[in-house]
Amino acid sequence: MKKLSINHYSLFILLSLAFTACQPKETTSFQYNVDKFYDLEILRYDVPEFDSLSLQQKQLIYCLSEAALWGRDILFDQNGRYNLRIRRTLEALYLYQTSKQGEAQTSNKVEDPNFDALERYLKRVWFSNGIHHHYSEDKFLPEFSQEWFVAACEKAGVTYDPAILPVMFDPAVMPKRTTAQDGVDLVLNSAGNYYGEGVTQAEAEAWYAAHKDNSPEPLWIGLNSKLVKNENGEIEEQVYKVGGLYGEALEHIVYWLREALKYAENDAQKLAIEKMIAFNETGDLKTFNEYCIAWVKDLDSRVDYVNGFTETYSDPLGITGTWESMVNFKDLAATKRTETISKNAQWFEDHSTTDPKYKKEEVKGVSAKVITAAILAGDCYPATPIGINLPNANWIRKEYGSKSVTIDNLVHAYNEAAKGNGFNEEFMIDDETRALYEKYGAVCGDLHTDLHECVGHGSGKLMPGVTKDALKEHASTIEEARADLFGLYFLGDPKLVELGLLPSADAYKAGYYQQQMNGLMTQLVRIEPGKDIEEAHMRNRQLIANWVYEHATNKEVEIIERDGKHYLKVNDYEGLRRLYGELLAEIQRITSEGDYAAAKEMVEKYAVKVNPELHQEILARYKKLNLAPYKGFVNPVYTAVRNADGEITDVKIDFSEGYVEQHLRYSKDYSPLPDVN
Ligand code: ZN
16 A cells, blocks of 8 residues: 555556557557567656746756666665676677677677577566566566576686575575565565575564564564574664665665755755765654655655665565655646646536535545656666555554655556557457547546546535445445445536546547446456456446446447457446436435445346356457566656866756666766675
8 A cells, every 4th residue: 555566467457448548559659669578668757847847847857867866786685695697697698699699790690599598587687676577576587597607608708606606596596585475484485585595584573573672653573674593593673774784775866866956946955865864874663754854744745756775565574665766846737637636626516416415515626736757767677667656654654644646657658668569459349439539548446546636535424324344355445435426427527528628528438438448347357267256346337338338228338249259339328327327317326325244145146257258258359469567767868067167057858778788887986885784
């Protein structure tokens, strides 16, 4: 719940399905698709509005992005103690081989399958920031042999630590990055480098228990440290700080944070950066708490950032933070859109199809914050979250609040990159529907999300005596359905065109077709054969699509068969809107009355079960498209233009760098840590 992570497979597919666009690529100069290997696809994201930022904001972004890039080695080392040695050996060999290939190009170039395998393996190591798959956390093996590797290194004059050989080639050595297996020592059996060699789970837990802070404003003991065994076999804490563990990288980060201070937009932002610097210098956890509070209070700045030891999923005991960074700035266009919706919250409430007795007399919309990512680093790169919700400490969230944002330009890149991948050609019924979707699919997707978040959840009221948990295990499915239906119903309202949120009276049809197709058919690609639908958002989408399908007595929607394939056909969009309105009224009634029996029946009848034949067909059609399930990004390149005094007078942004070039450059220019830390 802390962070919307693209690492969560479900969320990722949710995105790719909710927004998958169609049709051959439009002629745009921006290249979203960069590279594809194994189950991974590399995309590029645009940074719209960068040119409209003030010079000071650009200077700030430049310094913060340098502070971001200098942390890359930290993550490699946290992910495994051999990772830096392996990466550097592979890169040295790769550079030697590419220069040889370059020479050979003029004469007789020989195709070498081992070189291709080396390149693929290295690309994968870069993607995972180590030798374990970024999502499954299983170790992946090279497609070249140890014999070839040893001989190639020798020929190239590349020296390496022989200890990396079993780590790379023996499937039994360090097979899992973070193990969650029952009954085994989680620390000893995890390849992650959050604990020194020989430290056991019991020893680590005993140390944490002895040092735990139980005060009302507790220090997060262990957030920024590694527990190791000293020569007497005692547990010792090595703190991540300047002069301590990872100090060589943190020095550079501190340098660039100091540079960033010069360009801070206001005092609140300045205070937060100062606290972050002090924390990196001292490792003092009280300072970290002060930083979190200062950061969460800084709401007015356009530019914002995450930089440091943040999420704790990769530590098998869930305590130590993994290093990450993301620099971003407020997306003013999108923020304006959500403000328009919030301002009209009362109009939406009054005009919804729900019974007047379930309406709120006075309703307030919330305006969602939407940001543009400017650089991704550490555990946010190349695979990245599409939202941020920080800080993690519950007492700070309660007392001082939190920041929750969605990252619009990354969502946009996923949409654009999906164009022409064949998905909509396979599943949408005809050219006309695809053309409509190409034109309006993205705007409908954004708007539906905004309506869902800004007014959908906040609408309606409970009858006296009814509590939020009355619908028990079905509460979240019903609640998501309610917010989705609110959004769907108003997506088709002329009011949105009037407010300037939709470009034409026809546009909503793209969103309606997509909802029905996804809910009835295409979201099934995420379900294994024979399984039910479990996840609340998926249940809610099928509930809506199925209910409407069953109640379409005038064939407003139907499923037709053509050449052995099934397609969704919408005959009457107005009628479809009426059905959404009817269902919204009923779901609101169930919620307001706390009618558990009706909720249970609704969910069990429409949301859970899957038609096995249709499911098989969809899976087979999807498999043929050969789409990469995981995506990651390359960053833009920022270049500072300096005057004779060394002052930054402008910052240029460039999008032309490729995946391999980017990683080789980062390894060359931003690699301060020794092989062994
Ligand atoms: Zn929701």
